[in-house]
Amino acid sequence: MKKLILLLTFLFIGASSFAQKLEYETKTNIQYYNTATNKSDSYINERCVLDIYYPKNTKNFATIVWFHGGGLTGGSKEIPEALKNKGFAIIGVNYRLSPKAKAAKAIDDAAAAVAWVFNNISNYGGDPSLVFVSGHSAGGYLGMMIGLDKKYLQKEGIDANKIAGLIPFSGQCITHFEIRRENGIPEKQPVIDTFAPLYHVRADAPPLLLITGDRELEMLGRYEENAYMARMMKLVGHTQTKLYELDGYGHGMTEPAFPLLVNEVNRIVKEKKK
Numbered sequence: 001m002k003k004l005i006l007l008l009t010f011l012f013i014g015a016s017s018f019a020q021k022l023e024y025e026t027k028t029n030i031q032y033y034n035t036a037t038n039k040s041d042s043y044i045n046e047r048c049v050l051d052i053y054y055p056k057n058t059k060n061f062a063t064i065v066w067f068h069g070g071g072l073t074g075g076s077k078e079i080p081e082a083l084k085n086k087g088f089a090i091i092g093v094n095y096r097l098s099p100k101a102k103a104a105k106a107i108d109d110a111a112a113a114v115a116w117v118f119n120n121i122s123n124y125g126g127d128p129s130l131v132f133v134s135g136h137s138a139g140g141y142l143g144m145m146i147g148l149d150k151k152y153l154q155k156e157g158i159d160a161n162k163i164a165g166l167i168p169f170s171g172q173c174i175t176h177f178e179i180r181r182e183n184g185i186p187e188k189q190p191v192i193d194t195f196a197p198l199y200h201v202r203a204d205a206p207p208l209l210l211i212t213g214d215r216e217l218e219m220l221g222r223y224e225e226n227a228y229m230a231r232m233m234k235l236v237g238h239t240q241t242k243l244y245e246l247d248g249y250g251h252g253m254t255e256p257a258f259p260l261l262v263n264e265v266n267r268i269v270k271e272k273k274k
Contacts, residue, residue, distance in 0.1 A: 022055040022087060026079070032093075032116035047096050048109055050116070053079045054089035054124045062088040062130035062164070062269050063121050064261070065114055067095070067139030072103040072178040075138070082258035088265065089126050091117055095142070103178040104195060107152055110142040114163070115156035130272065132165045132265050136254050138178075140171025144197035144229075148205055163206040165268050169257050170212045173198045173225040187220065198229055203237035209264045210243045211257045217250035 029049040031038055038045040055061055064083060068075040077092035084090065095109035118128050133143040146152045147166040153159065175196040177187040185191060192198050210230055215223035223245055230243040244260060246253045 022058060022085075024053055024085070025056050026051060026053045030116075032113045043096060043100060044109075047094050048112070049077070049094050050113055051077055051079055051092045052089060052124065053084065053091075054126065055087060056125075059125045060127040060130075061125060062132060062265055063091060063117060063126045064088060064132045064134055064265060065091045065093060065117055065143075067093055067110060067133075067135030067142045069135070069137030069139050070097070072106050072138045072141075072176060073098050080254070080258060082255065083262065086262055088130075089121065089124065098178050098182065103176060103182060106138075106142055107145045107195075108155075111146045111152035111156050111158075114146060115153060115158045118158050118162065129162070130164050130269055131162070132167060132268075133163055134167040134169065134261055135171070136169040137171065137251065138176070140168025141173075141176050141197065143168050144171050144173065144208075145195070145200075147208075148197050148200035148202065149194070161204060161206060164272070165207045165209065165264060166205070167209045167211070167261050167264055169254055169261075170218065170222050170251055171197070171210070171226070172222065173229040177220070190221075198225070198232060201229070201232045201236050201238070203239075205233070205238055207240035207264075207268060208233060208238065208242070209260070210241070211253070211260055212243075212245055213249040213251055213253035214247050215245060217248075219251045222251065 077094040175191040233241040
């Protein structure tokens with residue numbers, strides 16, 4: 001057992017050292033809609049851009065698409081520091097915000113951004129079969145919506161099942177409260193309709209790792225939404241759903257969640273490369 005632990009420790013340190021020795025490059029404000037779409041809408045042209053942070057001079061790396069939080073009304077694209085220097089690309093995405101655009105437009109933008117990644121990541125050396133989708137809060141909601149309701153990516157010519165893994169942080173699983181607010185529905189009135197990830201549970205979805213804060217510290221029953229999502233995914237026959245609750249952490253639980261994201265990406269990459 002001691003030899004095994006030493007070996008695993010050596011492999012972990014070796015892999016970390018390899019990742020840290022890689023050189024990384026960042027390209028910013030890449031438009032992910034086509035030229036015609038950008039010209040047709042000034043807000044799309046301004047807002048619908050992404051940043052890519054990727055390892056140079058290496059091939060077939062995994063990519064994490066990261067959607068920022070902010071209730072679909074605020075926030076900005078980011079490359080989380082905790083995800084840097086891990087051997088894979090990180091893509092931070094801006095999307096349209098309410099009230100300047102209807103909140104549901106953010107789902108369209110999320111799909112367009114992920115489609116851009118599938119269509120372009122190989123140009124940077126990445127493996128399009130290793131595209132993961134993650135994000136915090138509203139960002140987690142967007143990732144689940146485009147990963148579970150296949151129509152959004154289908155519109156962009158992409159099969160949502162090609163996503164290697166969905167890993168939302170404290171994502172809303174019922175209809176997002178901003179979409180409800182636009183329709184005169186109070187934030188404490190739960191709704192599950194076509195704008196709810198829970199509405200689209202299915203057995204053949206990509207692997208799903210749900211991460212939330214402590215149920216007593218989270219906002220508006222967020223843990224319970226995710227627990228119900230996990231249960232329903234399992235009941236419909238999805239065999240790769242997991243739920244983690246981070247005791248002692250509230251809604252802003254990203255820092256302790258980032259290592260779980262990295263571990264899940266590495267686990268799936270290892271399985272796919274067997």
